Amino acid sequence: MTSRQRVLAALNREPVDRTPVCNPTSVATVELMDLVDAHFPDANRDAEKMARLAATSYTELGFDTIMPVFSIIQESSAVGCKIQWEEKDNWPTVRMTEPIWSEPDDIRIPADFVKHPDAKCVLDAIRILKKEFGDEVAVIGKTMGPWSMGYHCFGVERFLLMSLDDPDMTRTCLDRMKQSTIEYGIAQIEAGADALTLPDHATGDLVSGEYYERYLRDMHIEFAETLKVPIILHICGRTVDRMEFIAQTGMAAFHYDSKNNPAESMEVVAGRISLVGNINNPETLFSKGPEDVAAEVRANLDAGVQLVGPECAIPLQTSIENLKAIPRAVREWHRAA
Amino acid sequence: MASGSLIPTGSLRMAKLEDISNDFLREEVETFVTREDERENLIARYTAATPKMQAIAAGVVSARHHDVDAMTADALTTGTSALDVMDHGLIAGMALVGIKFRDMKIFVPEVLACARAMKAGMKHIEPILVASGIAPTGKVIMGTVKGDLHDIGKNLCIMMLRGAAFQVIDLGVDTSPDDFIEAVEEHGANIVGMSALLTTTMPNMAKTIEAFIDADLRDDVQFMVGGAPVTQIFADEMGADGYGDNAVECVDLAKKLSDENG
Ligand code: B12
Ligand SMILES: [Zn+2]
Numbered sequence: 136m137t138s139r140q141r142v143l144a145a146l147n148r149e150p151v152d153r154t155p156v157c158n159p160t161s162v163a164t165v166e167l168m169d170l171v172d173a174h175f176p177d178a179n180r181d182a183e184k185m186a187r188l189a190a191t192s193y194t195e196l197g198f199d200t201i202m203p204v205f206s207i208i209q210e211s212s213a214v215g216c217k218i219q220w221e222e223k224d225n226w227p228t229v230r231m232t233e234p235i236w237s238e239p240d241d242i243r244i245p246a247d248f249v250k251h252p253d254a255k256c257v258l259d260a261i262r263i264l265k266k267e268f269g270d271e272v273a274v275i276g277k278t279m280g281p282w283s284m285g286y287h288c289f290g291v292e293r294f295l296l297m298s299l300d301d302p303d304m305t306r307t308c309l310d311r312m313k314q315s316t317i318e319y320g321i322a323q324i325e326a327g328a329d330a331l332t333l334p335d336h337a338t339g340d341l342v343s344g345e346y347y348e349r350y351l352r353d354m355h356i357e358f359a360e361t362l363k364v365p366i367i368l369h370i371c372g373r374t375v376d377r378m379e380f381i382a383q384t385g386m387a388a389f390h391y392d393s394k395n396n397p398a399e400s401m402e403v404v405a406g407r408i409s410l411v412g413n414i415n416n417p418e419t420l421f422s423k424g425p426e427d428v429a430a431e432v433r434a435n436l437d438a439g440v441q442l443v444g445p446e447c448a449i450p451l452q453t454s455i456e457n458l459k460a461i462p463r464a465v466r467e468w469h470r471a472a
Numbered sequence: 473m474a475s476g477s478l479i480p481t482g483s484l485r486m487a488k489l490e491d492i493s494n495d496f497l498r499e500e501v502e503t504f505v506t507r508e509d510e511r512e513n514l515i516a517r518y519t520a521a522t523p524k525m526q527a528i529a530a531g532v533v534s535a536r537h538h539d540v541d542a543m544t545a546d547a548l549t550t551g552t553s554a555l556d557v558m559d560h561g562l563i564a565g566m567a568l569v570g571i572k573f574r575d576m577k578i579f580v581p582e583v584l585a586c587a588r589a590m591k592a593g594m595k596h597i598e599p600i601l602v603a604s605g606i607a608p609t610g611k612v613i614m615g616t617v618k619g620d621l622h623d624i625g626k627n628l629c630i631m632m633l634r635g636a637a638f639q640v641i642d643l644g645v646d647t648s649p650d651d652f653i654e655a656v657e658e659h660g661a662n663i664v665g666m667s668a669l670l671t672t673t674m675p676n677m678a679k680t681i682e683a684f685i686d687a688d689l690r691d692d693v694q695f696m697v698g699g700a701p702v703t704q705i706f707a708d709e710m711g712a713d714g715y716g717d718n719a720v721e722c723v724d725l726a727k728k729l730s731d732e733n734g
Contacts, residue, residue, distance in 0.1 A: 219646070221619060225672050228621040232644060291624055292584055299581040341580045341624065417701035421671045450671035 138199035142273035145441040146365040146387040148409050153469045154436060154443055155199035156462045157411055159275055159332040159367045159390050161448035162192040163205040165224055166455050176220040179206055179227055182259030193272045197462040203260040204277035207334055210319050211287040213251035214244055224451055234290035242311040249322040258326040265327030276323030280335025281312035282351060313354060320362045330365040339373030347377040359385040371447040375400055382407040392446040397438035409441035421450040425460035432464035487519035494526035500533055504572050517564045525560035532565025535585035537592040544593035554600040562593045566635030570720040587631035608639040610730035611661035615647030617676040622669035625699060629722040636723045649683035656693055663729050668699045678710035694729040
């Protein structure tokens, strides 16, 4: 199987020759930036550099996917949020303390927002990668869900208070913001994305599992129906209490965090959605060695997790050595099995 | 928490759960507070409070900000002192909120709503305390370090600190070492709290401490640090004075550090 076939099969829970290795969020590191001379912040805004840095996931690390979107703010920039682009050694972010919207009527997704340079850059990078690696590797796009857009555009605290005070207004806001999720998703599919990551941070670190059901499950079902490629939902943090609802969405996969136990998580989703994950970032990939990384890989494989990889965007100072330990551990596990 | 002083002198036995006269508070403690020391502490606090103060605490816990606003105003005009309303009403309520959040019984939106209720009461209290020259428990500078924009955890810590009568100067996110130094000099605070959620920004905590050393200010302040990736080990390595795993610990730590300051 090629990497691409392997990933697409695993997303559909079909048989694979070995478990694919995948990071549907970001594999960018400072070492990789140096290696291919494509650094932050440029690699977040220049399609050619973005593609070059993203490709290292396959060429240097031996992962089965390529993900060109390292941040979670490309479309937020396109709809008008103020962005702090940062330096080589840090991710860009939205200045959430300067929100751009405060009520449903403020919400405006510009008609041609996918043509905004920071949105278009991703589309161009996908085209470049598709041309160069399209037959061998799965190229994954990323479109932000409305809950995460709410944090960026309304400010986290305002948005969370609104969700408690006024559920109807919150639903109206989510319903209007979802336009960007769908349009940006479609644009990336047209550019050639094989699958899409959809981060929507309704995490147990912030809100209850009941919240996910109340506000997001049905909308996520709609995304799975409308966006005609496999969708990988990403929510980092504690989520096992809402995996039952997540499993009902019809999405292909859920990218889950190390705060959730692999075996327990597999039991909850019970074959209705593939899991991707869940190697710990700060404590393991960043701070420990290849053996510790391999142990977490094995815990996922033993549990039957369909795609193995880091839990979220990897820390930028993670060593290449630790990242290469992931595909190696997967191969060793299959050999021993 | 200085619970001892809140137990009425002359009480012959330790207060029991049944002694809390406010039904809502009693049920909340019974349902949500499982740690023995915390249970005893809260029972002592609530039984020492008058029914009116218990009602204010209950208003904070159930996030009814309009009610807390009105009840606080009423209590102040009918003879309860500002300090009593703050201690036995607002702070007593927030103490339970912090425990419920730490134990995942409630989540961030609910804590934000409780903090809003507390603030509705504090707006009546603060001017009185300022006018009468009553010093806050301590002065704390809080900020998320340079390059990091995660601020939810830091903000919850600030709410809990304010809910424990600390005066907090919030420097927001992306705070440079110089910003911390300036704030300390301007406000004369002796506790600095730093938050970081990214491994890429954690080193900026150490850099801030170094900047204080270079500016000859290290001995004037105590550093407390926190945020998901930060551990006691990291805290020790960077030379911080304390580490807190959650907002309840943050308050305990700030109290400990301000006691040490004397
Ligand atoms: C919500 C969230 C976000 C929100 C942030 C919104 C905001 N305004 O804060 C959004 C979606 C915007 C976001 C963005 C990003 N995030 Co984020 N995010 C999270 C998440 C899911 C929860 C964090 C949180 O708020 N928790 C709830 C609060 C209440 O907990 P807390 O912050 O830990 O605070 C408590 C304690 O730590 C303590 N505490 C906190 N501060 C202090 C201070 C003191 C003095 C004391 C005593 C105690 C204390 O008390 C608090 C209350 O109990 C975590 C997941 C996780 N596993 O932690 C990832 C996580 C932190 N994010 C991560 C990443 C990678 C990112 C991005 C880089 C993603 C990207 N590709 O762009 C960007 C960051 C950009 C930047 N430059 O900052 C990674 C960081 C990895 C690492 N360690 O390097 C995490 C760990 C996810 C993961 N599993 O890998 N994120
Ligand atoms: Zn994440």
